[in-house]
Amino acid sequence: MKKLVILVLVFTVLFSPIQLAKANIQPKLKTGDVLSVQVNRLYGGSRLFKESDGYEEVIINKVVKWINTSNHSEGATELELNKPPIVSILKIKMKNGDVAVIEPAYNCISENQAKTCTIAEGEVIYTRNNIKIRLKSLELYDWLLVGWKYESVGAPKDELLEETLYTRYFSYLNKTYSDFIMCPKIDKIERINGDENRHIVHASALNYGAHHGDVPYDRIHITLTDTPEHGVKINKVKIQKSISGKESRIQCRRES
Template identity: 70%
Template sequence: MQPKVEEHEVLAIQVSRSNGGSRTFKFNDGYEEVIINKIVNWINTSSSAERPTELELNQTPLSKIKIRMKNGEIATIEPAYHCIYEKQAKNCILADGEVILTKSKIKVRLNSVELFDWLLVGWKFESVGAPKEELLEETLYTRYFNYLNNTYSDFIMCPAIDKIERINGDTRRHIIHASALNYGAHHGDVPYDRIRITLTDTPEEGVEINRVITEKAVSRKESLLQCRRGN
């Protein structure tokens, strides 16, 4: 049976290379949590590869992921290899797009190009903290969020400014379209809800909320897009 990993079980993910370099992604970091969820989704949606799970190598794996669970368990992901025996000599090369997952003493070989690529090089290119554009959106959203009543107090997850329009071309007057997910669903037990806000911001009237709608149980694809992780 292919073991699964639940998002809410994970405390941190550490990836390291045998020739140096490592990085740890922590679940309690709001930005890195999204990266962890991406890795977990790749694990759970990958297919089994009916090939050997033992590396049969005499050297340390090129790269390795350690998934630290909240219960103290550690699962690992390593690159898989193809080994060929010729004239009593063994030649092993990386199996492109395949990894080996070990969890709860169960070892399985998985087909996952995404996991394979991330394990070897992709982790190096994950942003450290939120990009400047996201921080600017969060700042604007926080300003406008304060004008909502307590009914929407939980909608603080992955805020986004979806669109800004000038009113009659005036650079001081704008119509703002914003959105966010409810933080209460971030453990993954239930789907996210989302609010969409339309407001005006002018020197004369200040901020006026024109419309707030709630979308119930948005799809996983939509929630990933909301959190800028849809690709």
């Protein structure tokens, strides 16, 4: 009878809801659910990436992808030290008020009543709803420690130039194409007869109406001439329907 009671207790502990949750949980985030991502170093340095900023949203997409494609790792999820080493902590704030936390994982050994902990290369601890799991992701680990510092602030200069040129040319299109304002690019500029003041321009952009992700993007392709004597003249407009997700990410400079 005692053996049966012990067996039941062991089964209850091993397969309690909390234990099952820890065993089966797999971080699956949707970029659309994330409000912001913030990195804080325990001893100085911080950076906030907001979903409302079009350029910072790209960075959030990258972090979410790393979390979702990470692998589980065996090892401790608690660091039992009075003074933790200098690390960065990543806080992901959700639109529903939830907050997920990511921090580096450590490997600890006890010897002669002293505990020594060293950072686990390529591994992090993911905490949400009081459940901690240990994950393997070299990209996420590297970004958490140093990569976030080197993310550009706003658009690069060449991208800003492309947007400025596209905005100028876009004003010559009729209202039929007013929705094609997302991720504008100047795909190619050719000199007319070698003249640096006369150009054939090939430009493209996505339709803003598809940015919620419910339907695939359409892409506009514009060919025009820009000369001093005739100004801007639209020569050809083509709409490419329902492009692939990869093509849209390349258009928005989120994938090469």
